[in-house]
Amino acid sequence: MRSILIRFALFSCACFASVNVWAATPMNVLIIQTDEHNFRTLGCYRDTLDEDQALVWGKDAIVETPAIDSIASRGVICTSFYATSPVCTPSRASFFSGRFPHNTGSPQNDLPLNNDVVTFAEVLRREGYATGYAGKWHLDGPGKPQWAPERQFGFADNRFMFNRGHWKKFLIDVDGPKVASTNRKGEPSYDLKGADETTFSTDWLTNRAIEFIREHSDKPFCFHLSLPDPHGPNSVRHPYDSMYRDTAIRPPMTFAMSKENPKWATGKGKNATVKFNAAQMSLYFGMVKCIDDNVARLLATLDELDLTERSIVVFTSDHGDLCYEHGRLNKGNPYEGSAKIPMIIAAPGLIPSSSRVDQALGTVDFAPTLLTLLGKPVPAEVEGRDASRLLMEGDAKSWDDVTFLRAAQAKANWVAAVSDRFKLVVSVSDVPWLFDLQSDPDELVNAFGNPDHREVVEALSVALVEYGGQSNDPSLRAGPLKTKLEALLPN
Structure with a gap:
């Protein structure tokens, strides 16, 4: 298996000779990023699944998401896109930088990005784009909410960026933006009492995005809207709070965990024992529906300003x-519901409509892919792969179908290699686990000992070793994880 990591030198104009046909008219960029979002709540992802996988909470327990689905119908849906580290800070660090989390300064929550990180937004800012950000950032350390972090990382207008928190109600006063709910001590709180379509977090942040788009509609722009929902606490404004109250919602089939469950999947603390709560799921669905309705407003704004065909x-x-x-x-673990995330991209004139890419991708691949689609230079430090050809042409012949995941720690206690079909998880606390996502989409059976998959285990093990060496992952330089992985290599 070839090396997965492709480091990019800074591109000259000549490097883009074959794809520069669209560079004369710069495309705008609008990125809508949610937080802690199960991909099965989106109609376009349910459409890619068998019924038992699409309807895990029951045949009627679905959220209709026509606005988000419309993005997929105009572009590509990536069915095997993974958080390079399935926790907020390290995943976001990889997303914005194109580097693996341990090379960003942010391998776990609340650790700030290194000053030398060049994000895709910084590249676009240098190229003349108007850049802006609204919503949760979670890459500047422990500050909470910490509006408008001093280090902007390319987002020139970050007035409405806050570092941490899952606030439900905002306002703007003479001093700027603030959390509109407080506790008895006068401190910001997650209470949403009185929140409406102008103050509820999803609506309020979307309004900031719409204002930015209107203000910069006459020049290339890149705006990132980072919504703190549907992350907990599971609460949402009226009428979304009661929209799914009477929906029959049942526990997923895998709720009753097998006795052979991996040790890396064992919950700790408040997650050690979880009781199913249909009311909480109905509120989660309500948050997703509110998000979709606001996506519809964003798309309508692009249409109104004749920007749809000029915007990714x-x-x-x-x-x-x-x-x-x-x-x-x-x-926090490599199960599909935790690590697999939505990735839908509409890029008129670049990516064919109603496309589907099944090959494995990760958040670390986003920055180089976006910049190459835009015909812009990719920083030399980027470690992710450029998937632009895969998305534009569906050409998988030269694509190594594997991406890498790691635990959210400086020195991870598990790493994983994931393809469209197989997932190998190597952990310090357990035997290796291999999931065959084709025959076992529920991830209940350890296929590691299946002789039919021995070559798969060896190939994924080799890929993990290559990843560890080329990315200098401290988890695989020395110690028990390195020892366990090396034992899987072919003789």
């Missing part, structure tokens, strides 16, 4: 939410 629109998330799959909530 991306819908994605930072990581998933198990939503009771495998008896768990939230994220």
Whole structure:
């Protein structure tokens, strides 16, 4: 298996001779990123799945998402896109930088990005784009909410960027933006009492995005809208709070965990024992519906300003939410519900409509792919892969179908190699696990000992070793994880 990592030198104009036909008219970029979003809540992803996988909470327990689905119908849906590290900070670090988390300064939550990181936004700012950001950032350390971090990383207008938190109500006063709900001590709180279509977080942040688009509609722009929902706490304004209250919602089939469940999947603390709560899921669905309605407003704004055909629109998330799959909530492990995320890209004139890419991709691949689509230089430090040809032409012949995941730690206690079909997880706390996502989409059976898959295990092990060496992952330089992985290599 060839090396997965492709480092990019700074591109000259000549490098883009074959793809520069669109560079004369710069494309705008609008990125909509949600937080802790289970891909099965989106209609366009359910359409890619068998019924038992699409309807894990019951045949009627679905959210209709026509606006988000329309982005997929105008572009490409990536069915095997993964958070390079399925926790907020490290996943976002990779997304914006194109580097693996341990090379960004942010391999786990609340650690700030290194000063030398060049994001795709910084590249576009240098190229003359108007750049802006609204919503959760989570890449400047422990500050909370910490509006408008001093280090902008290319987002010139970051007035409405806040570092941390999942606030539900905002306002703007003479001092600028602020959380509109407070506790008895006068501190910002997650309460949403009185939130409406102008103050609720999803609506308020979308309004900031619309204002930016209108202000900069006459020049190339890149705006990132980072919505803190549907991350918990599961609460949403009226009428979304009651929209799914009477929906029959059941636990996923995998809720009752197998006795052979991997040790890396065992919950700790408040996640050690989880009771299924249909009311909480109905509110999660409500948050997703509110997001879709606001995506519709954004798309309508692009249409109104005649920007639709000149704008790349991306819908994605930072990581998933198990939503009771495998008896768990939230994220942090390599199960599909935790690590697999939406990635939908509409790029008129570049990516054919109604396209589907099944090959494995990760958040680390986003920055080089976006910049190449735009015909812009890719920083030499980028470690992710340029998937632009894969998205534009569907040419998988030269694509190594594997991406890498790691635990959200400086020295990870598990790493994984994932293809469209197979997932190999090597952990310090357990035997290796191999999931065959084709025959076992619920990820219940360890196929590691299946002799039919021995070559798969060897190939993915070799790929992990190559990844560890080329990315200088401290988890694989020395120690038990390195020892366990080397034992899997072919003789």
